[in-house]
Amino acid sequence: MDKFKINGVDIFDPLDKQTLDSIIECFIEYFGEEYREKISSKLHNATYLFLGSETPFYSTSNSVVDYYNEKLNKIISRFNIENGLHKDLAFNVFFDKKILKYVSKKGKLNKFKLSESQSDSLVEFIESILHCSCEKDFKGDKEKFLSTILSKQSKVISKNLKLCLKKWNKTCKKDYNSIYKIGVRTRDKFGIVERKTKKIVDEYTRKENKVIEDYIIQKTKINPSSISKKEMGKYVDIFKDIIEKPNDFVTGYDIKNRMELLTFLNLDKDRSYNECFKDKEIIDFFINDDISNKLKGLRIESKKQVLKTSDYIKIAAKKLKKNNVYNDSKLEDKIFDFVVNNQGISGMFETNVSSDNKVSNICFLRQNLDLCVDTLIHEMTHLVSSNTIIYKDSGNNLKQYRKVGFYEYGSKNEYSFLNEIINEYVSQEICKIVKQKNIRIGEKKSRECLYSKALPVVEPFFNQHEPEIKKGLMSDNFSYLQDKFGDNMEYLNRIIKKYYETSDWNVMEDATRLNAYKSAVVKVNERIKERDYNRQNYNLEDKFSSSFKEKSNNKDLEQNL
Amino acid sequence: MRISILISSADNILKVFLDDENRTFTINSKYIQDVNLDEFASKVLRIISSWESEYKNTNVFDAEQFCVKVEKDGKEYNYKGFGSYPDNYIYLKSLIYGVGR
Numbered sequence: 315m316d317k318f319k320i321n322g323v324d325i326f327d328p329l330d331k332q333t334l335d336s337i338i339e340c341f342i343e344y345f346g347e348e349y350r351e352k353i354s355s356k357l358h359n360a361t362y363l364f365l366g367s368e369t370p371f372y373s374t375s376n377s378v379v380d381y382y383n384e385k386l387n388k389i390i391s392r393f394n395i396e397n398g399l400h401k402d403l404a405f406n407v408f409f410d411k412k413i414l415k416y417v418s419k420k421g422k423l424n425k426f427k428l429s430e431s432q433s434d435s436l437v438e439f440i441e442s443i444l445h446c447s448c449e450k451d452f453k454g455d456k457e458k459f460l461s462t463i464l465s466k467q468s469k470v471i472s473k474n475l476k477l478c479l480k481k482w483n484k485t486c487k488k489d490y491n492s493i494y495k496i497g498v499r500t501r502d503k504f505g506i507v508e509r510k511t512k513k514i515v516d517e518y519t520r521k522e523n524k525v526i527e528d529y530i531i532q533k534t535k536i537n538p539s540s541i542s543k544k545e546m547g548k549y550v551d552i553f554k555d556i557i558e559k560p561n562d563f564v565t566g567y568d569i570k571n572r573m574e575l576l577t578f579l580n581l582d583k584d585r586s587y588n589e590c591f592k593d594k595e596i597i598d599f600f601i602n603d604d605i606s607n608k609l610k611g612l613r614i615e616s617k618k619q620v621l622k623t624s625d626y627i628k629i630a631a632k633k634l635k636k637n638n639v640y641n642d643s644k645l646e647d648k649i650f651d652f653v654v655n656n657q658g659i660s661g662m663f664e665t666n667v668s669s670d671n672k673v674s675n676i677c678f679l680r681q682n683l684d685l686c687v688d689t690l691i692h693e694m695t696h697l698v699s700s701n702t703i704i705y706k707d708s709g710n711n712l713k714q715y716r717k718v719g720f721y722e723y724g725s726k727n728e729y730s731f732l733n734e735i736i737n738e739y740v741s742q743e744i745c746k747i748v749k750q751k752n753i754r755i756g757e758k759k760s761r762e763c764l765y766s767k768a769l770p771v772v773e774p775f776f777n778q779h780e781p782e783i784k785k786g787l788m789s790d791n792f793s794y795l796q797d798k799f800g801d802n803m804e805y806l807n808r809i810i811k812k813y814y815e816t817s818d819w820n821v822m823e824d825a826t827r828l829n830a831y832k833s834a835v836v837k838v839n840e841r842i843k844e845r846d847y848n849r850q851n852y853n854l855e856d857k858f859s860s861s862f863k864e865k866s867n868n869k870d871l872e873q874n875l
Numbered sequence: 876m877r878i879s880i881l882i883s884s885a886d887n888i889l890k891v892f893l894d895d896e897n898r899t900f901t902i903n904s905k906y907i908q909d910v911n912l913d914e915f916a917s918k919v920l921r922i923i924s925s926w927e928s929e930y931k932n933t934n935v936f937d938a939e940q941f942c943v944k945v946e947k948d949g950k951e952y953n954y955k956g957f958g959s960y961p962d963n964y965i966y967l968k969s970l971i972y973g974v975g976r
Contacts, residue, residue: 567913
């Protein structure tokens with residue numbers, strides 16, 4: 315397999331031993347020296363899959379383009395700043411012969427007009443060199459601005475455009491062109507890889523359509539040349555809709571289309587939709603096991619072929635093999651989902667237990683261009699807080715105890731959401747150390763993490779209970795915090811879950827709303843303090859009254875939620 | 876008929892709401908126009924036709940989750956998943972991204 319190196323880093327294998335060791339030191343610094351062995355062993359023995367994407371709407375080659383565009387834009391911005399030009403000025407303003415001609419003819423050219431972006435760039439250029447403002451001096455009227463300025467100062471502007479071009483050629487052209495060429499070459503390399511998968515998907519879609527097309531032609535005896543490809547495509551699509559959709563899901567729009575198909579097939583015989591689909595001849599025409607089986611077979615085969623062909627999936631399979639992780643169909647499906655099905659997630663953690671009870675911890679991450687170090691640390695935090703024990707019960711049956719943070723697999727533990735927020739809080743603290751130490755991995759500077767948006771509500775609480783949180787995460791007991799906090803854990807979970815679910819992530823958080831949630835967390839904290847106090851001063855006489863007090867407090871809190 | 880779709884993960888929330896009676900179609904509370912609402916609804920219903928009501932893999936953390944609710948002719952149909960997805964799940968996402976962009 316070719317190495318996919320960008321800037322000297324294999325984007326599918328960016329975590330070298332030195333970087334991993336440095337990150338491990340950050341975890342130890344945060345959790346404490348006593349956990350060195352545990353942390354080190356967990357993070358060393360895990361498998362990190364840095365996966366590519368090849369979905370129809372986003373792929374790794376898009377990331378490559380974005381990455382090189384950012385590099386090119388940096389060269390332009392630096393040049394602009396150094397030459398007193400507007401930082402975001404498009405560099406083609408002084409490359410564009412049309413603009414130069416337009417300027418030298420004082421904007422009086424009948425043959426052509428500048429495009430919107432050309433005139434925007436020219437306005438910005440003039441503003442930069444003449445220190446004027448189209449917005450201020452001409453109320454944003456670009457045409458008026460250009461015609462007035464050019465009528466007086468076209469020579470100065472033209473001279474500056476030429477001067478800038480000369481300077482650009484002397485100082486930046488070489489670098490820019492070199493990066494541009496590497497960018498194009500790299501994009502094409504990834505493009506070729508991704509086209510192989512796309513070709514399979516397209517080929518099997520074509521095969522599916524051909525099965526239906528042949529069936530229609532065979533049944534209706536129509537001359538295939540008498541119907542256009544577009545029209546046939548439409549009928550094939552309606553045919554698929556009929557065989558795939560149950561009656562309950564049929565809409566008015568579908569009925570209209572279906573009647574069109576029946577008319578084409580000469581099966582409608584001036585009857586209504588309901589009458590038609592009671593007719594055995596029509597039902598038999600569409601409900602055909604042979605066709606259904608052929609289509610089903612093609613879809614299964616298409617997925618098999620993608621799994622066999624996709625280089626991104628093959629890279630992952632190779633890594634699993636190298637790490638002795640048994641790649642069963644479930645794991646294969648997960649990689650397929652991550653590479654081909656889901657664009658939305660940047661990281662995922664899983665503890666995989668194979669049929670022979672071998673435990674493997676796997677972090678699914680995006681390749682280095684789409685990787686943000688925060689995501690890596692988030693998944694690693696799940697990993698260090700996880701524990702899987704395989705044991706024999708009294709009946710000599712093999713059982714598993716598996717926990718991640720404060721969550722136990724298979725239990726009715728409802729704290730999976732709270733678990734994520736705590737995990738995010740801790741991973742952000744570790745990230746601060748990683749960044750302080752200037753450990754570099756992942757090209758993505760920041761990420762949108764919705765868990766972190768719930769942090770303002772609980773951060774003061776977490777700060778106060780940080781030692782317990784650390785101990786709980788490192789403990790083999792998933793209920794460590796629950797044992798400490800009692801049913802307050804449930805209230806805390808409920809508060810942040812409600813906050814999270816009712817937030818509108820597209821707008822800035824309303825301060826009153828945020829404060830209301832913060833106050834609810836403060837109340838939980840007071841209850842925990844009171845609980846601790848009661849536990850410390852526990853005696854038989856107090857037992858009844860304290861438990862009564864706790865219960866009545868619960869009611870208050872429940873009403874508040 | 877009403878269709879609500881929620882796709883969420885640690886990185887993203889996508890909320891789609893379609894009401895064919897009121898001719899309302901929103902993606903993340905933004906009104907979507909210039910889209911054939913009936914065609915979109917028909918395609919969504921076709922994609923989910925083969926779905927089971929629940930897909931679940933609790934072994935994974937930070938996976939994407941989805942929830943699709945259809946209210947049609949007085950009946951309600953619900954589909955949800957976390958960490959495990961129907962084979963044609965990508966078609967639903969492609970359809971939404973196609974109109975959302």
